[in-house]
Amino acid sequence: MITAEKNIDILIVEDNQDDVFLTKYSLKTLNITGKIFLANYGQNAIEILNNLLEKNEKLPDLILLDMNLPKLTGLEVLQQIKSNQSMYLIPTVIFTSSDSISDMKNCYEHGADLYIKKPNNINEYKKIMEYITRYCFSI
Amino acid sequence: MQTANLPPNEDALYKEPVTLLNSGKTLKRLKAIEDISYACSNLFTSDLVTVAHNVLKPFCELTGTDYGVVLLLKKPEEQIYIVASYGFPEKFEETYNNKLKFTLHSKDVSESWPSLRSIFKKQIILIKNTETMNVGYSRFFRQSIGKNKISSIASVPIVVNNHSVGAITLYFKKQHEFDDEELSFIKATTNIITGTIERNHLLEAAKKSELELKQANEVLKQVNQELDSFVYIASHDLREPLRTIESFVSILQAKLSNNNDKEQSGYFNRIVNATQRMRRLIQDLTNLARASRDNKDKEYEEIDLNNILTEIQFELTAFIQSKNAEIILPDRLPKVMGDREKISSVLKNLIANGIKFNKSKTPRVCVSLSEDANFDPGKVCICVEDNGIGIEKDYQEKIFGLFQRLHSQDEYEGTGAGLAIVKKILEKYGCAIWVESEKGKGSKFYFTLPRMQLRKYSDHG
Numbered sequence: 001m002i003t004a005e006k007n008i009d010i011l012i013v014e015d016n017q018d019d020v021f022l023t024k025y026s027l028k029t030l031n032i033t034g035k036i037f038l039a040n041y042g043q044n045a046i047e048i049l050n051n052l053l054e055k056n057e058k059l060p061d062l063i064l065l066d067m068n069l070p071k072l073t074g075l076e077v078l079q080q081i082k083s084n085q086s087m088y089l090i091p092t093v094i095f096t097s098s099d100s101i102s103d104m105k106n107c108y109e110h111g112a113d114l115y116i117k118k119p120n121n122i123n124e125y126k127k128i129m130e131y132i133t134r135y136c137f138s139i
Numbered sequence: 140m141q142t143a144n145l146p147p148n149e150d151a152l153y154k155e156p157v158t159l160l161n162s163g164k165t166l167k168r169l170k171a172i173e174d175i176s177y178a179c180s181n182l183f184t185s186d187l188v189t190v191a192h193n194v195l196k197p198f199c200e201l202t203g204t205d206y207g208v209v210l211l212l213k214k215p216e217e218q219i220y221i222v223a224s225y226g227f228p229e230k231f232e233e234t235y236n237n238k239l240k241f242t243l244h245s246k247d248v249s250e251s252w253p254s255l256r257s258i259f260k261k262q263i264i265l266i267k268n269t270e271t272m273n274v275g276y277s278r279f280f281r282q283s284i285g286k287n288k289i290s291s292i293a294s295v296p297i298v299v300n301n302h303s304v305g306a307i308t309l310y311f312k313k314q315h316e317f318d319d320e321e322l323s324f325i326k327a328t329t330n331i332i333t334g335t336i337e338r339n340h341l342l343e344a345a346k347k348s349e350l351e352l353k354q355a356n357e358v359l360k361q362v363n364q365e366l367d368s369f370v371y372i373a374s375h376d377l378r379e380p381l382r383t384i385e386s387f388v389s390i391l392q393a394k395l396s397n398n399n400d401k402e403q404s405g406y407f408n409r410i411v412n413a414t415q416r417m418r419r420l421i422q423d424l425t426n427l428a429r430a431s432r433d434n435k436d437k438e439y440e441e442i443d444l445n446n447i448l449t450e451i452q453f454e455l456t457a458f459i460q461s462k463n464a465e466i467i468l469p470d471r472l473p474k475v476m477g478d479r480e481k482i483s484s485v486l487k488n489l490i491a492n493g494i495k496f497n498k499s500k501t502p503r504v505c506v507s508l509s510e511d512a513n514f515d516p517g518k519v520c521i522c523v524e525d526n527g528i529g530i531e532k533d534y535q536e537k538i539f540g541l542f543q544r545l546h547s548q549d550e551y552e553g554t555g556a557g558l559a560i561v562k563k564i565l566e567k568y569g570c571a572i573w574v575e576s577e578k579g580k581g582s583k584f585y586f587t588l589p590r591m592q593l594r595k596y597s598d599h600g
Contacts, residue, residue, distance in 0.1 A: 016379070022383075101480075122393060
């Protein structure tokens with residue numbers, strides 16, 4: 001078994017604070033450390049990334065992107081990231097409550113690296129976080 | 140000479156012509172009737188004015204009438220309106236209708252006017268000699284005929300639904316003897332006009348109700364669509380807070396399991412079960428709303444049912460094995476049309492139900508093609524038969540209602556939305572579902588699907 005990388009910088013694009021809490025909680029119990037960038041709005045996420053690029057700082061290792069965001073939608077954020085020369089290589093995981101097949105298809109067509117449905121309990125949450133943090137270095 | 144004074148006789152037209160003169164006259168009249176009928180049959184939907192014009196002229200010419208009018212009572216004031224006239228000077232109609240504007244119950248008109256007499260009495264009025272009776276005319280009428288004198292008059296009311304709606308009145312300068320043929324002829328002509336009016340009424344009513352129905356249908360359709368999107372959005376949004384509750388409960392539960400407090404963990408189990416049940420209910424609501432949501436490009440795909448059934452059998456493998464069940468699939472089913480995913484969920488639902496509601500040691504579900512000459516040839520009828528617990532007659536309609544359950548949660552789990560979703564999907568394709576069952580003797584669910592239309596390509600051949 002590949003040992004999970006423990007030091008990972010993550011950009012969480014999520015407007016639901018409960019999900020932010022559960023994500024952080026899962027990462028903490030998994031002993032995954034690293035910087036966590038938070039964006040409540042899609043626009044914030046783009047700004048954070050542009051800011052890091054300007055300052056020539058390290059970009060996050062992983063982006064967790066919700067679909068259902070106010071104003072700029074998750075899909076639009078995804079399109080912007082994947083059409084940007086300096087950002088498109090960051091593994092972008094769509095993390096959403098939608099289980100519609102057409103949503104999933106749409107995300108993959110726009111360059112999502114992974115599409116995961118939000119789970120209903122903390123154990124599944126942890127499993128998913130463990131999987132995607134390991135996954136982000138295998139691309 | 141002809142015999143006059145005979146009462147109107149229906150058979151008059153069919154009597155053998157007695158003399159050459161008579162036979163010539165009868166032929167001429169028959170020809171006129173033919174002309175009139177032809178004029179009317181060509182005017183099936185047309186307005187009455189044209190019909191009246193086309194009928195009045197040949198009629199007057201044939202009977203030797205000097206002046207003729209077709210009057211109609213125009214609602215709402217019941218204005219006496221001339222729709223067609225014969226023999227009068229130019230602009231007679233225009234002045235009469237637009238300047239004088241007589242109405243039926245006003246002081247300006249008199250019951251002694253022959254047309255009004257027939258309208259009020261709803262009877263044919265025949266006046267052979269105007270000098271022997273009290274006959275009145277409007278001043279305008281007198282002016283219009285100038286120095287001429289009227290000797291004979293015939294006025295026939297136009298009666299629709301037992302109401303006089305107008306009259307045809309004929310004026311003769313010379314004294315006129317009305318014979319049987321003429322009377323029959325007058326009646327026949329009136330009938331043609333009456334028929335046209337009735338037909339127009341019916342057509343108008345039909346058009347109106349058709350329009351109303353169309354509008355009501357549009358409104359209903361829109362409301363339905365709004366309701367469906369409401370259910371879809373609401374059920375989708377309900378899932379979010381529920382997911383949060385479930386997640387945090389699961390954290391608490393994990394923490395409490397260390398305490399080993401049986402009472403507390405019991406309560407938590409109840410919360411967890413309730414949230415799970417709620418999630419299933421919301422999921423079913425979403426599925427139901429999704430069943431009727433439009434997905435235009437996928438609505439009429441070609442579907443191979445055999446293919447779908449094999450897939451379902453594979454998907455249900457674990458369930459089938461755990462119940463020691465058996466699924467019997469038919470060799471060959473005709474191709475159908477629809478949204479593959481939705482049609483698949485119909486079959487999966489029915490097959491899974493057959494295994495689930497089953498107390499037999501070896502639950503068996505058999506899918507077959509049901510053939511009957513009475514079925515719509517554009518549809519394929521499929522039967523899903525099981526050897527399960529069956530359904531009592533009283534509940535056979537109820538089971539297709541939303542969240543309708545016949546058993547407690549301990550007996551058979553589920554939300555009771557499955558068959559409602561199935562029905563809704565099928566209805567979208569104009570297809571039906573029904574059940575034949577008896578308690579304890581298994582159930583046969585029949586449903587139809589649109590047959591793949593092969594003729595589409597050979598229509599021109």
